[in-house]
Amino acid sequence: MKIFVTSLLLALVALSPTLAQSTIDAKDIIAKINRKEPISYQNVTITGDLDLTNLANRKEVREGSWKGDSREYLSVVEVPLTFKNCTFTGKFLAYHTDEQDGRRIFNTNNIVYNADFPEAVTIDGCTFKDDATFKYSLFSQRAIFTNNKFGEEALFKYTKFRNAADFSGSTFRDYADFKYTKFDESSSFEKVTFERSADFKYTKFDERTNFQKARFSGNADFKYTHLPRGTNFDDVRFEGSTDFKYTTLDGRKFSPSRY
Numbered sequence: 373m374k375i376f377v378t379s380l381l382l383a384l385v386a387l388s389p390t391l392a393q394s395t396i397d398a399k400d401i402i403a404k405i406n407r408k409e410p411i412s413y414q415n416v417t418i419t420g421d422l423d424l425t426n427l428a429n430r431k432e433v434r435e436g437s438w439k440g441d442s443r444e445y446l447s448v449v450e451v452p453l454t455f456k457n458c459t460f461t462g463k464f465l466a467y468h469t470d471e472q473d474g475r476r477i478f479n480t481n482n483i484v485y486n487a488d489f490p491e492a493v494t495i496d497g498c499t500f501k502d503d504a505t506f507k508y509s510l511f512s513q514r515a516i517f518t519n520n521k522f523g524e525e526a527l528f529k530y531t532k533f534r535n536a537a538d539f540s541g542s543t544f545r546d547y548a549d550f551k552y553t554k555f556d557e558s559s560s561f562e563k564v565t566f567e568r569s570a571d572f573k574y575t576k577f578d579e580r581t582n583f584q585k586a587r588f589s590g591n592a593d594f595k596y597t598h599l600p601r602g603t604n605f606d607d608v609r610f611e612g613s614t615d616f617k618y619t620t621l622d623g624r625k626f627s628p629s630r631y
Contacts (some may be wrong), residue, residue, distance in 0.1 A: 401422060405427060410451045413455050414456040418459065425465055430485075451491070455494070455496070455498050460498065466509045467485065467486050467508055528549060528553050551574055556578050558582045576604055577600055588612060593615045594616050595619065
């Protein structure tokens with residue numbers, strides 16, 4: 373009996389670090405990034421706002437002006453990021469402003485905080501309970517956002533993807549903003565579900581993109597969007613309003629009804 377009890381206690385002691393790691397404070401992840409340690413988590417819940425705009429290397433990249441130009445700060449995530457089957461209970465911030473923070477009271481100039489990603493980013497099978505904001509971010513390497521659930525706003529406006537980008541199998545339950553986004557290499561939105569508005573207005577795809585079997589439940593806006601040869605819209609379902617005015621495929625006018 374003593375042997376059994378001892379073995380059970382040893383097993384619990386060995387398991388306790390794993391149990392303790394099932395919940396991670398976002399501040400601990402930021403600390404690891406500041407120490408330039410690669411980030412890799414699986415099957416954990418991240419609590420608190422993961423604010424990647426407030427890293428130790430943050431610097432001012434643009435001064436504000438009396439004309440109302442924004443003052444801008446940039447942080448650089450210098451390590452690869454990998455999150456698989458994780459849940460983010462707070463905001464995932466690669467962009468925010470002082471106005472969002474409620475600090476712009478007497479200031480006439482807005483302050484913008486951004487984060488860039490020179491290393492690979494893999495976020496697969498994760499749940500975002502709050503906003504995920506990547507406005508103006510630059511992804512220099514592969515960007516994987518597959519099989520995720522975005523519960524609130526997903527902001528990729530003005531984002532630049534220099535390498536392949538993949539959102540296949542993801543679900544956007546709120547506003548999905550890809551307005552003015554630029555994809556330099558191939559991209560995929562295969563089997564993506566957009567439950568509310570999906571904004572791809574002015575989006576530029578330099579290489580082929582794949583929307584096969586995507587579902588748009590709300591408004592789908594592709595006005596002025598550039599689509600290259602090889603783009604796939606097979607079996608796409610549009611259940612709400614659409615706007616393909618001035619949309620081009622390989623330089624020619626395009627609408628799904630004629631595809």
